[in-house]
Amino acid sequence: xxxxxxxxxxxxxxxxxxxxxxxxxxxxxxxxxxxxxxxxxxxxxxxxxxxxxxxxxxxxxxxxxxxxxxxxxxxxxxxxxxxxxxxxxxxxxxxxxxxxxxxxxxxxxxxxxxxxxxxxxxxxxxxxxxxxxxxxxxxxxxxxxxxxxxxxxxxxxxxxxxxxxxxxxxxxxxxxxxxxxxxxxxxxxxxxxxxxxxxxxxxxxxxxxxxxxxxxxxxxxxxxxxxxxxxxxxxxxxxxxxxxxxxxxxxxxxxxxxxxxxxxxxxxxxxxxxxxxxxxxxxxxxxxxxxxxxxxxxxxxxxxxxxxxxxxxxx
Numbered sequence: 266x267x268x269x270x271x272x273x274x275x276x277x278x279x280x281x282x283x284x285x286x287x288x289x290x291x292x293x294x295x296x297x298x299x300x301x302x303x304x305x306x307x308x309x310x311x312x313x314x315x316x317x318x319x320x321x322x323x324x325x326x327x328x329x330x331x332x333x334x335x336x337x338x339x340x341x342x343x344x345x346x347x348x349x350x351x352x353x354x355x356x357x358x359x360x361x362x363x364x365x366x367x368x369x370x371x372x373x374x375x376x377x378x379x380x381x382x383x384x385x386x387x388x389x390x391x392x393x394x395x396x397x398x399x400x401x402x403x404x405x406x407x408x409x410x411x412x413x414x415x416x417x418x419x420x421x422x423x424x425x426x427x428x429x430x431x432x433x434x435x436x437x438x439x440x441x442x443x444x445x446x447x448x449x450x451x452x453x454x455x456x457x458x459x460x461x462x463x464x465x466x467x468x469x470x471x472x473x474x475x476x477x478x479x480x481x482x483x484x485x486x487x488x489x490x491x492x493x494x495x496x497x498x499x500x501x502x503x504x505x506x507x508x509x510x511x512x513x514x515x516x517x518x519x520x521x522x523x524x525x526x527x528x529x530x531x532x533x534x535x536x537x538x539x540x541x542x543x544x545x546x547x548x549x550x551x552x553x554x555x556x557x558x559x560x561x562x563x564x565x566x567x568x569x570x571x572x573x574x575x576x577x578x579x580x
Contacts, residue, residue: 277430277469282461282497291492294536300528306349306566309559310356312527313340315545317385317516319362319553321484327370330363334374337361337382341560342577348567358556359545360385360415365408372412385415385450389440392454392483394419398436405443415448416440417551419483422457425467433467437474450478450516450549453498456488461497468501478514484551489519492533499537515542518551524562527555 300308318337320329337358346352362385363371371384386408390396405416418440424433441449451471455464471479479498482489495517502513515538517530527550534542542548557577564572 273473274430277466278428280462280465280469282465284461287461287493287496290496294496294533295492295529297532300532305528306563308528308531309524309563309566310341310349310351311543312524312531312550313356313556313559314359315531315543315548315550316340316358316556317360317362317518317549317551318358318556319484319518319551320367321362321364321387321391321553325364325367327367327374330361330367330370331374333361333363334371334378334382336556338375338378338380340556341563345560345563345567349563357382359383359549362387362415362417362551364391365404365411365413368408368411368413383414383448384412385417386411386413387417387419387452387483389418389420391417391419391452392485394421394454398439402439402443405440409443409445409447413447415450416444417450417452417480419452419454420467420471422454425458425463430466430470434470434474437471437476441475448477449475450480450514451476452480452483452518454483454486455481455491455494455498456486461493464494464497465501468498469505472501472505472511472513476513478516478549480516480518480549480551482517482519482551484519486519490517490521490530495530495533496537499534503538512542512547514547514549516549516551521550521552522554522558524555524559527552527559 320333340358360383361371365386365388368384368386375382388404388408389401453467458464468479481494502515506512534548560577561572
């Protein structure tokens, strides 16, 4: 879509989000019990298939990337899946997500495990995005060359905070181009955008510029995925769909650690966008420790008791 239609620019600059209404809606959703007990195991298994299993640590090595990839392929213990009649149903996480320098390790490990789970790489000076544009674009190209098929970019928050919407659009267009065939997931770092109105505007710009997904957070900000922010982003996705007919994906990330949290996020997306968004092509959850808790809850569902720490090792 040509952004140079000034109509869109002036439309975006006039948008205001009704903050109290968004907070009321968030409270309403959080007050509800998410899923009936008998359906919980099925929904938790569904949640597993939306996870971008992530490690973004300074001490990542090829061996912990290998373990991560093994866990992505075998997220839930075999005996538990058999008890639920879900063994051989191909339940894996949606992707693994790593730093650019670890993409080769992840591609190699997944190939050795004989599976085609996508490798996502963060890029563009993650998490702050405060490096030169030339460097940020090169980082995308190198990650794609190494075999990443999804790129989680961070936007330059200063462009949002100073209202430079056209410059933001132009940068994301360049990210899109550098991705080539790879999917573009655009991290808004919503905890650093200053207002819900800015969250809506940044969401719209990111979608207009060609993002396949918009993502809440890097997981490194002090405030990560929250319901009020998610509601604003989901409404932006809905508005964009009504205006263009294009479905854009949503990825909350940062601080989503419990099975209960994951079910709340599934419910929110189902309510705001409908069942058609509940598939890995349009919904992901960025998480590192969430999977362990989901496996623990499934263990409890199957056996009636909670697992000891050593019953369910990370991999």
